[in-house]
Each structure stands twice: as C-alpha cells, then as structure tokens.
Amino acid sequence: MKTRVITAVVALLVFIPTILLGGTLLEFVAAGLAVIAMSEVVLMRKKLFVSFEAIISMVGVFLMALPAEVWKQWNQFLPVGLRFSSLLYIFILLMLFHTVISRNHFSFEDAGVFTLAMMYIGMGFHFLVQAREAGISVILFGMLIVWLTDSGAYMIGRKFGKTPLAPRLSPNKTWEGSVGGTVVAVVVMTIYTIFFPQAYSLPIMVGIILILSVAGQFGDLIESGLKRYYKVKDSGNILPGHGGILDRFDSMIIVMPILYLLGGMQ
Structure with missing residues (x-):
C-alpha cells in the first residue's frame, strides 16, 4: 500500500502540471504514454520490441496520439494526395504485408490485434490532448x-x-x-x-x-x-x-x- 501511495503522489505531481501547462509538453507526454501502452500489448502478445510489428505499431501509435493541429502542420510537407491520415493506413498495410513476408509466423490474427490496439490506444491519447486544447x-x-x-x-x-x-x-x-x-x-x-x-x-x-x-x-x-x-x-x-x-x-x-x-x- 505504501508503494502504491508513493507512486500515485509522484505520478500526480508530474501529470497534473503537465495537464495544466498543456501545449507541446502534453502532446509528447501523451504520445510517449501511448507508446508505452502499446509496448505493454507487445509484451502480452509475447513479441520482441525489435520485431517489425512492434516497431511499426509503436511508431503508428505515436503518430496517432499527436493532436489534429500537428497533423495539419505536417500535411503541408507531404505530396498532394498523401495526407497524414493516409500514413496511418500505410502502417496497417505494412502489418498485412508482413503476414505474407513472415510466411505466416506473424498471422492475420496478430495483425488484427496490433492494428486494433494501435487505434484503441492512439485515438484514446489523441483525444486526451484534444480535450486539453478545447480548454x-x-x-x-x-x-x-x-x-x-x-x-x-x-x-x-x-x-x-x-x-x-x-x-x-x-x-x-x-x-x-x-x-x-x-x-x-x-x-x-x-x-x-x-x-x-x-x-x-x-x-x-x-x-x-x-x-x-x-x-x-x-x-x-x-x-x-x-x-x-x-x-x-x-x-x-x-x-x-x-x-x-x-x-x-x-x-x-x-x-x-x-x-x-x-x-x-x-
């Protein structure tokens, strides 16, 4: 119980000021938390952090967690017809291609788990940041x-x-x-x-x-x-x-x- 209380106090001392300050600090903290959460799914699925699927899903969840304003800023640097939201689908395609390249050692079920987890976690933290931007x-x-x-x-x-x-x-x-x-x-x-x-x-x-x-x-x-x-x-x-x-x-x-x-x- 003592450990639990100490952890909670330290976490609040870090997280509450981050929420109050908002801006870039919160954006990257939220994206970082999303990556850690995704890594927990990777471990539960018994995949290596250095595996292709782990790297793709963690990069993907980081991008998804970023706020809409960042997406708009990055869009100006992308070719016409390719927008930031399209990049997210590319990660899904890479996951599906990997089921073939890995000769089914990485299965369609694996791809489904990683894709769903990437969206579930990434969008969750994305809208956490959006809520702060709303006020x-x-x-x-x-x-x-x-x-x-x-x-x-x-x-x-x-x-x-x-x-x-x-x-x-x-x-x-x-x-x-x-x-x-x-x-x-x-x-x-x-x-x-x-x-x-x-x-x-x-x-x-x-x-x-x-x-x-x-x-x-x-x-x-x-x-x-x-x-x-x-x-x-x-x-x-x-x-x-x-x-x-x-x-x-x-x-x-x-x-x-x-x-x-x-x-x-x-």
Missing part, C-alpha cells in the same frame, strides 16, 4: 468523471457490494459499486458543470456525464478482459503498485473519444 475545464470534466466513478465504485462496492458485475472479467467488481460510482460522478459533476459550463445545457450535460461514467467502466472491463485473455495480473510494471500505463488509463482512453463524439469538445 482546461473540458479535460478536467472528462478526467474527473473517470476518477469519481472509479473512486465511488471502489468505496461503495467495498461497503455494500454483493452482486458480481462481470465475474469472468473482474471478480471484485459489483453492481452496487458500479451504480454507486456512477451516482457519485453524476452528482459531483453536475455541480462542476453548474460552475464550469460545458458545450451544452445542463440537462444534456447530465446525460453525457451518465454516458461517460458508464463508458469509463466499460473501458476498465475491456482492459480486464485483455489481461485475463493473456493471463497476466497487470498490463505492465512501470508504475510500482499500480501496474502499467494501460492499467491506469484504461477508462480515460475510452471516455475521451466518446466525449469528442458527443460534441463535448466544442
């Missing part, structure tokens, strides 16, 4: 929903939890904790939205808070399912007592893209 109150809106839901679910589930939520994926999670965490997030974030108005009117934002709180819990369960499939306790060990980057950002990289899709980053 400090926007990114805090998304982050606080995740943190409040997680903390509320843990405390209420520990006190009142009896009914398993998804026993095959995460045995300790309960329906009571899940509902309780969402209620905590909705109540607190409704008050937050009153003081820091967001993209829509308050009733609509309450609905968005509810959707994001539930989505964040799905993000947690998605990563739990990933770990259970690969029979690992944590996605990595870069954060002592907390596991890997995917363990810490699993909800965030689902919530931020959905916040964007719902128009919350206007």
